[in-house]
Amino acid sequence: DAGVIQSPRHEVTEMGQEVTLRCKPISGHNSLFWYRQTMMRGLELLIYFNNNVPIDDSGMPEDRFSAKMPNASFSTLKIQPSEPRDSAVYFCASSWDRLPLMNGYTFGSGTRLTVV
Amino acid sequence: SQELEQSPQSLIVQEGKNLTINCTSSKTLYGLYWYKQKYGEGLIFLMMLQKGGEEKSHEKITAKLDEKKQQSSLHITASQPSHAGIYLCGADMEYGNKLVFGAGTILRVKS
Numbered sequence: 322d323a324g325v326i327q328s329p330r331h332e333v334t335e336m337g338q339e340v341t342l343r344c345k346p347i348s349g350h351n352s353l354f355w356y357r358q359t360m361m362r363g364l365e366l367l368i369y370f371n372n373n374v375p376i377d378d379s380g381m382p383e384d385r386f387s388a389k390m391p392n393a394s395f396s397t398l399k400i401q402p403s404e405p406r407d408s409a410v411y412f413c414a415s416s417w418d419r420l421p422l423m424n425g426y427t428f429g430s431g432t433r434l435t436v437v
Numbered sequence: 438s439q440e441l442e443q444s445p446q447s448l449i450v451q452e453g454k455n456l457t458i459n460c461t462s463s464k465t466l467y468g469l470y471w472y473k474q475k476y477g478e479g480l481i482f483l484m485m486l487q488k489g490g491e492e493k494s495h496e497k498i499t500a501k502l503d504e505k506k507q508q509s510s511l512h513i514t515a516s517q518p519s520h521a522g523i524y525l526c527g528a529d530m531e532y533g534n535k536l537v538f539g540a541g542t543i544l545r546v547k548s
Contacts, residue, residue: 325479354535364525364538377535412479422529425470426536428479 325429327413333435339401342432345394346415354426355388355398356412364412370396371418403436410434440464441528443539450516452548458511460526460539468529469509470536471500475522483511513544521546 326345334340346353354369368378370390378388385404390396400407410433414426442461450456460469468487472480484493486502486509493500497514513520523543527536 356538363540366535366537369535414480422468422470422536423485425472425482425485425527426480427482428472430479431477433477 325413325415325427327411327429327432329432330430331433331435333437334403336404336436337402338436339399340403340407340434340436342398342411342413342434344396344398344413344429346396346413347427348394349417350415350427351393351418352416353390353396354414354416355396356414358410358412358431359408367398400434403434405436408434408436440530440537441526441539443524443526443542445542446540447543447545449545449547452517452546453515456513456516456544458524458542458544460509460511460528462507462528462530464507464530466502466506466509466528466530469500469502469506470527470529471498471509471511472525472527472538473522474525474541480525516544516546518546518548520544 328343352371355367356364358364367380368388373390388398410431412428412431414428416426444459470485471483474480484495484500489504489506491502499512502509521544523541525538525541527538
């Protein structure tokens with residue numbers, strides 16, 4: 322398995338532009354998570370899906386952020402309009418839906434977003 | 438997450454020395470996960486602890502969960518440059534398939 326695949330790896334955009342981050346989870350995993358990592362706030366959970374349905378989006382910072390999971394193999398995180406404070410590394414992770422999570426989540430390599 | 442406190446924030450050790458990283462919660466942990474992250478890369482799963490008093494080892498890294506299931510320690514024996522990176526603890530605190538993470542501990546190993 323190729324693991325969790327995120328694209329792009331790096332994104333530089335101007336303030337006010339729309340940004341879309343993409344994630345392909347591991348085949349067969351039915352839970353998907355979007356995290357954001359910054360020096361100041363560490364690793365924060367933004368939203369997670371189970372069987373393509375958003376379960377908890379309480380971590381989404383503002384209405385400018387939205388996430389979708391149209392099918393089991395694809396998810397997007399969109400920021401519109403983007404602001405410099407959105408600059409961070411965004412991680413996608415996936416897992417089996419089992420409790421407890423014996424093998425944890427599998428993380429992608431992340432997308433480093435810079436908004437100028 | 439403020440729910441999980443990691444200490445120290447950063448650590449510099451001489452190659453060959455032992456070190457310990459701690460992860461503490463005020464709540465009972467249903468699962469405690471240790472990850473390692475190299476700069477610019479994703480998180481790599483190390484090990485998971487579930488039962489009070491449980492201890493697991495992977496190569497020269499040993500992790501323990503205390504009896505009350507509120508504190509975990511990660512111990513590295515005879516550190517090597519390859520151990521350098523950021524160590525994060527994550528916890529399932531609501532038995533609900535969602536992990537929250539500590540702020541991480543930056544480890545540097547001097548050769």
